[in-house]
Amino acid sequence: MTGTYTLIIIQTVLILVAAYFTFKLIQLKTDNIWLTSGVILYFFLLFGRYSAFGTDVNLAIMSACFVPVFLYFFEIKKYIFAFIIVILSLFSRENMPLWFISIFLVLILLHWKDKKAVLYSFAGIFISVVYFILLFKIFIPANETPGVEYVLFNYSALGSSPGEAISYIIQHPFKSVQMFFVNHLDNPEYNRVKLEFYIVYLVSGGFVLLFRPKYLIWFIPIVAQKVLNDDPFRWGLATYYSVEVVHWSLRRYFLALTSLKSAKLKKYLVVALCILTAGMTVHKMDSSNHEIPWTFYKSKIKFYDKSFYETTFDIRKVNHLLELIPKYAKVSSSNAFTPHLAQRQFIYFFPTVNDADYIIFSLLDNNYLMSETENDKHRNIYLNSPDWEIIGKEYPVILLKKKTQKSLQNQIQTKTIYKSDTLTCNFENIEGTKNHILFSNGTKADTISHLRHNFYRSDSSSLCLTPADPYSHGIFINDINKIERIEIIVWYLGSFNNVFIVIDNKKNLYQKSDQPETSDENGWKKIVLTTTLLENQKLSSTIVYLGMQAVNRFILMICKLLLNNFETA
Numbered sequence: 001m002t003g004t005y006t007l008i009i010i011q012t013v014l015i016l017v018a019a020y021f022t023f024k025l026i027q028l029k030t031d032n033i034w035l036t037s038g039v040i041l042y043f044f045l046l047f048g049r050y051s052a053f054g055t056d057v058n059l060a061i062m063s064a065c066f067v068p069v070f071l072y073f074f075e076i077k078k079y080i081f082a083f084i085i086v087i088l089s090l091f092s093r094e095n096m097p098l099w100f101i102s103i104f105l106v107l108i109l110l111h112w113k114d115k116k117a118v119l120y121s122f123a124g125i126f127i128s129v130v131y132f133i134l135l136f137k138i139f140i141p142a143n144e145t146p147g148v149e150y151v152l153f154n155y156s157a158l159g160s161s162p163g164e165a166i167s168y169i170i171q172h173p174f175k176s177v178q179m180f181f182v183n184h185l186d187n188p189e190y191n192r193v194k195l196e197f198y199i200v201y202l203v204s205g206g207f208v209l210l211f212r213p214k215y216l217i218w219f220i221p222i223v224a225q226k227v228l229n230d231d232p233f234r235w236g237l238a239t240y241y242s243v244e245v246v247h248w249s250l251r252r253y254f255l256a257l258t259s260l261k262s263a264k265l266k267k268y269l270v271v272a273l274c275i276l277t278a279g280m281t282v283h284k285m286d287s288s289n290h291e292i293p294w295t296f297y298k299s300k301i302k303f304y305d306k307s308f309y310e311t312t313f314d315i316r317k318v319n320h321l322l323e324l325i326p327k328y329a330k331v332s333s334s335n336a337f338t339p340h341l342a343q344r345q346f347i348y349f350f351p352t353v354n355d356a357d358y359i360i361f362s363l364l365d366n367n368y369l370m371s372e373t374e375n376d377k378h379r380n381i382y383l384n385s386p387d388w389e390i391i392g393k394e395y396p397v398i399l400l401k402k403k404t405q406k407s408l409q410n411q412i413q414t415k416t417i418y419k420s421d422t423l424t425c426n427f428e429n430i431e432g433t434k435n436h437i438l439f440s441n442g443t444k445a446d447t448i449s450h451l452r453h454n455f456y457r458s459d460s461s462s463l464c465l466t467p468a469d470p471y472s473h474g475i476f477i478n479d480i481n482k483i484e485r486i487e488i489i490v491w492y493l494g495s496f497n498n499v500f501i502v503i504d505n506k507k508n509l510y511q512k513s514d515q516p517e518t519s520d521e522n523g524w525k526k527i528v529l530t531t532t533l534l535e536n537q538k539l540s541s542t543i544v545y546l547g548m549q550a551v552n553r554f555i556l557m558i559c560k561l562l563l564n565n566f567e568t569a
Contacts (some may be wrong), residue, residue: 014065034271064243083124201249470548476540
């Protein structure tokens with residue numbers, strides 16, 4: 001009845017249920033209005049709640065919602081109801097047995113004088129351990145996709161198995177503790193991700209535990225599962241990977257506050273907790289304030305920004321585009337369209353294509369697991385592939401269909417709807433009267449004063465930038481109103497990585513290239529800048545230029561300037 005909205009409705013209801021039982025759990029411990037009201041407010045202020053919302057629907061979010069319900073029934077000694085929730089939780093996601101093992105251990109510490117509670121906790125540990133073994137020894141292997149093995153243990157820094165990990169921790173306790181805080185992978189891009197996570201949750205309430213340090217120990221299993229993993233996305237704030245910490249924070253922080261004797265101190269700390277958390281959440285809702293900005297979608301999280309309520313395409317027209325995809329066809333789709341195509345047997349998250357017959361994506365969409373540059377590369381592969389044809393376009397949304405043998409045979413007779421102009425400049429074509437260096441179409445690329453003959457990649461000359469003259473001539477794009485995509489490729493010779501390409505329209509577009517992506521046998525490095533233009537960015541003031549940020553001299557040469565236009569045949 002609710003179609004593709006069913007799961008998001010279920011998830012929202014579960015979140016509200018979790019909020020209610022979190023309130024009830026704190027209410028069991030205190031009748032302080034500041035604490036009982038504050039915990040509800042705090043529940044919806046934590047940034048981890050909003051980063052999880054940005055992933056739409058996920059089992060990790062729904063599974064976490066069972067925990068406060070279980071804890072409430074356990075605390076009021078309704079053990080039968082509590083264990084019904086445990087069973088539901090265990091079936092919800094594969095990591096829940098590990099989570100409940102740590103939960104029951106904490107409950108034993110909290111209720112060690114209550115023999116019945118301790119007995120039930122040990123029973124819970126036994127059930128969780130047995131189910132965990134059955135799950136990964138029998139259930140998951142029996143249901144694995146052929147050729148795709150489920151990888152459970154993803155902690156190579158500790159060992160190749162849980163047994164090796166325990167042995168490593170015992171033999172190297174200091175190194176194990178160090179890995180809680182430092183990047184244990186080779187990629188320096190993630191050096192500050194763990195630190196960012198700790199700072200956010202220290203400011204967002206962790207300081208409360210300074211008053212009751214014993215509560216810190218309960219975070220160790222959850223945090224260890226997160227920051228010791230080989231996947232750096234799990235270390236920080238990205239997507240739903242903080243949801244376990246969010247649910248633990250709620251209870252631990254406010255339970256710590258309930259144990260304080262001063263009513264005024266409780267009040268002031270609750271107010272401080274909520275204000276600081278709200279401030280940190282607002283700060284982190286802007287992706288530019290993240291260590292890994294490309295893992296966050298401001299338009300899906302920042303609900304007080306107008307971009308949250310806007311779309312980059314005409315929804316009505318794109319819905320008509322989606323109707324061109326047959327009901328039972330295999331589809332590869334970017335995240336914006338996957339929910340509307342999900343009710344079929346085969347659907348893949350682009351750029352995974354496999355045996356799909358159709359691909360649909362927006363030129364402005366991004367797979368959160370990749371950088372913007374990587375996303376562009378994958379889109380270009382299929383836009384330029386002879387095996388795929390564009391059958392529909394509502395800018396910036398493109399629908400492609402895999403060509404059949406018949407369509408490949410008739411390709412010559414088919415009108416193309418994807419047009420590309422390639423302009424090249426090897427700095428050899430010079431207009432003698434004006435001393436201008438020209439592109440292959442006669443457009444001015446630069447002036448002869450920037451030309452040098454002592455270094456070159458082809459023929460006998462190249463463009464030279466120096467510290468005294470660090471920028472090239474601005475290149476204007478003719479007929480830019482007809483262009484929807486620009487790709488600039490530059491090769492340069494130099495010892496540093498401080499050369500860049502810029503496209504700028506002086507109003508609402510400024511984009512700068514990333515680090516070099518490759519180099520040749522002679523030391524020339526390649527940098528690429530790819531830009532998809534929105535309609536309001538197609539201004540006559542748009543220029544492309546090259547620059548440098550170093551004290552050394554760099555020799556550069558533009559190889560290609562690709563201008564793409566998608567036109568319906």
